[in-house]
Amino acid sequence: MSTLVLHLPLARNGGATEYRYTLSADGHQATRHGTAAASTLPAVGRASEIVALVPVRALSWQRVTLPPGVGPNSPRLRNVLEGLLEDRLLDDPAQLHFALEPGARPGASAWVAVCDRAWLRDALQALEAAGRPVARVVPELAPGATDAVLVLGTCPEDALLAATPGPDQGVVLLPLAAASMALTGLDADPPPPLVAEPAVAALAEQALGRSAQLQTEHERALLAARSPWDLAQMDLASSGRTRTLRKAGSLAGQLLRAPQWRAARWGAAVLLLAHLAGLNAWAWQERQMLAAKKAAAHNALTQTFPQVKVVVDAPLQMERELAQLRQAAGGLAPRDLEVLLAAAAQALPAQAQPSAIDFGAGELRLKGLNLTETDLADAQARARATSHQLRLEDGTLIVREQAQ
Template sequence: MSTLILFLPPARPGPATEYSYTLTADGHTALRHATAPAALLPEPTRPGGEVVAVVPARALSWQRVSLPPGLPLGAGQQTPRLRSVLEGLLEDRVLDDAAQLHFAIAPGAHAGSPVWVAVCDRAWLRENLQALEAAGRRVSRVVPEFAPGPTASGGPELCALGTPEEAYVVLTGQGPEQGVAVLPLTHMALTLARTGMPPAGASGAGGEENDALMVRAEPAVAALAERTLGQQGQRIALHTSTQRALDAARGDWDLAQFDLASTGRTRAVRKVGSAMSAALYAPQWRAARWGAGLLVVAHVVGLNAWAWQERQSLAAKQAGVRNALTQTFPQVQVVVDAPVQMERELALLRQAAGSVSARDLEPLLAAAGAALPNGRQPTGIEYTPGELRLRGVALEPDEEAALSARLQAAGYRARLDDGSLLLRAEGAP
């Protein structure tokens, strides 16, 4: 399943608002990336593709709260009661009115233990989603640009973003709770970020922690980040917005919760589609795809070999029947339908010897006379080879069943047809 990943703009959307987007087929490699208005955004390249909206780091606030025990937190249990609890817990921690904010709880959160809650402006997020839906790009998931939790390096990481005039850094994996913080790109901010981290080892040496800190930067601010961190010998790795979009879309978060949540069916379809896309296109499934392909090829080859053996066996049997016909009746020069020709030759032999077969008139009349109830006499008799029709025979349902049973035991089939009894030998067509 292909995915269109786009960054939501920091301001509320308008007619000229443009979205930075990345189009991917497997979630790991970008097919295309550019900037376009909502109406000109590309569609996912495969049926069932999804649109993922990324919330910028500076548009989110991360709060750590402990929810009361016994409070349901499932995907289908984001009730007004849960939102009221979150508003009460976060009312003193946020600057805006809690009723005007949107909340999203970390995936896999459990009541009674600390959980991360993402907070952003509700009207801003809703208007962006509505603008995209009006343009025919209905958003399936809303993910954060950076989320709390373990980092790829296993330690704290810094990512420098923005423009040279307004540069900032995002600190991930911060502290024992592995939180997210947004700071100005200044030497003092980086120093505060380092001193706020727990020691890397038992010795608590600052040099060990400096070595453990990974720093990445967008190309636009890479030189500024290099100058800012140059005195500390930090190596800066380039990290584009396309790479951040792909990393964010692969995360487990979905900020579309409470009044913005998708239905259970939509979530299930999205999950199945993502799993199928990963199985078909993700690099980590390449070995499994090769194995499945080899298995299919082996089955196809085996089925063809089995079919060839069956054809050979059938051809041998047909050749045996033809040989039996030509050896038993040498006068037959051309074999068209061996069973029919053999039956015809046998009939000629019986006729020449003066014997009768079950398809002749006398055996048919004898079988009918033995099976008919007493006193039932036909008014007319018609005979064709292998078939006898007795007109004027009327039978009750129980008499018809008994007649059929007696004739079947003698090797004949019988049925009533428009006031007539039709009698045939079992082998007759």
């Protein structure tokens, strides 16, 4: 499944807003990137996922301890967060949007991402209106997302240091300078890796005296898109059903396309092929056994009755030949009148006398019998002992050979 990551701009310019985008066929390697208005963004199918990326400069991070009974789905969550963060925020909490980290639990500490509420809502509504509904909203950099120190910027004048120094320090943003090393942990021993965007890599190496690994904003965007974060919470998660369906589609796409699931896909394919091979082998064996049984019946018929030259239905033809032999020898067949009368006499009570007897097609019909339910049940049990069947139908007792 393809992934389209949209870099939300920090400032909007009415309807002329343009979005930097990153398109990936598998969610890991960028296949296309550029800048376009919302209406001209690359088209994606139903199985694709659109992810909105909130810039690192647009977020602040706060650590809170949730009260017992208040979790991600609690209706009191926003009010609780406003009360916990009121003294730490510079802006009015009513103007801010809050999002809990994935896996937050009541009574435990958790990270809260904070950004301008109207800015994020307007950005998502603009994309929705342009036919690009967003499935998830992720932060460009979240606490604990990397142990490296990042140097971000599209030009040397815009360079910033970004790091997550520890589990309780969130995301630190500082000017690119040697004095920032101690605050980001870059002077630790051993020092953390240094990663920089190509436009500021040379400046980062000069300022910090270390070699830097290159990472484009598109590579970082795809890393962020694979994180479990989703900032669209509380009032911004109004389209919950659609968002859930898109997340399910995203998970299915990852299973089908993501490199880390390649071994699982191969294993599933091998298992499916082995299952199909086993079914084919079983079906072939069943066909062989059926052919052998047919051949055995054919041989038994032709060897027992050499006069039969053409075999169409061996069991039926053998039954007919046996009936002819029995008739020629004066023997009785199981469906003859005499045999059925004897079976009825043995099964029925002595006082049961029919008023009429009818015989045809291997069935004996006795009319005028007044049998109680107990008499009928006892008679049926005795008839089964002689391989016969009794059935009462519209006051007529039908006696016939029991089906094999």
